[in-house]
Amino acid sequence: MILVFDLDDTLYNEIQYVESGFKAVANFISGQWQQDAVEVYDRLMDTLSSKGRGEVFDSVLLSYGCLSKKNIKQCVGVYRRHVPSIALHQAGERCLKRFQDWPKYLVTDGNRLVQHEKVVALGLEPHFKRVMVTHRFGIARAKPSPYCFQLIAEAENAAPQQIVYIGDNPAKDFVGIKPLGFRTIRVLTGAHKAVRKSDQYEADITIKTLNELTPVLLKRLQEH
Numbered sequence: 236m237i238l239v240f241d242l243d244d245t246l247y248n249e250i251q252y253v254e255s256g257f258k259a260v261a262n263f264i265s266g267q268w269q270q271d272a273v274e275v276y277d278r279l280m281d282t283l284s285s286k287g288r289g290e291v292f293d294s295v296l297l298s299y300g301c302l303s304k305k306n307i308k309q310c311v312g313v314y315r316r317h318v319p320s321i322a323l324h325q326a327g328e329r330c331l332k333r334f335q336d337w338p339k340y341l342v343t344d345g346n347r348l349v350q351h352e353k354v355v356a357l358g359l360e361p362h363f364k365r366v367m368v369t370h371r372f373g374i375a376r377a378k379p380s381p382y383c384f385q386l387i388a389e390a391e392n393a394a395p396q397q398i399v400y401i402g403d404n405p406a407k408d409f410v411g412i413k414p415l416g417f418r419t420i421r422v423l424t425g426a427h428k429a430v431r432k433s434d435q436y437e438a439d440i441t442i443k444t445l446n447e448l449t450p451v452l453l454k455r456l457q458e459h
């Protein structure tokens with residue numbers, strides 16, 4: 236079988252990236268407006284948990300009396316361009332080792348530069364035949380589009396039934412590829428782990444961590 240992995244909250248915990256980016260932004264705000272970097276960081280994290288991701292920079296800049304479009308843009312720039320301090324979680328690391336001789340691809344949505352920095356920081360490139368950031372192929376090719384998965388099928392000269400996608404987000408990871416016969420595995424990690432969707436959105440198999448991803452499980456899935 237050909238293994239295709241999602242990145243964020245599948246192979247590493249995405250909150251690590253957020254924390255790492257917020258540290259960079261806290262240093263930036265601290266330098267620009269003479270604030271204590273640790274205090275700014277705490278404020279960013281508190282705002283994340285109270286208001287969600289969309290409003291963090293607006294809200295924190297406002298609290299320091301320096302909210303403007305330009306300053307928001309600068310914070311977003313610092314966040315996206317920072318060199319992330321992130322690591323694979325143990326199950327992710329073990330899983331890549333366990334399947335080191337299997338053909339593997341990475342398919343991830345998100346900003347090209349950001350995703351590239353994550354892949355480099357995690358040292359993922361040597362593990363994968365190809366790392367695909369869907370946005371490079373156009374916004375319309377982001378998940379749930381099956382586009383990148385079809386490219387993999389063509390490149391491998393494989394039927395969709397021989398390809399399995401391992402992801403964490405039932406809103407978009409499985410719904411576009413399941414009807415075409417691709418196999419799907421959901422791992423219950425990260426921000427979406429408590430989300431339950433209708434069968435159409437759920438994967439063929441759900442596992443708690445990547446430790447449960449074994450050749451035996453994949454065999455069962457292929458015969459399914």
Ligand SMILES: [Mg+2]
Nearest residue numbers: 241243244403
């Ligand atoms: Mg994900």
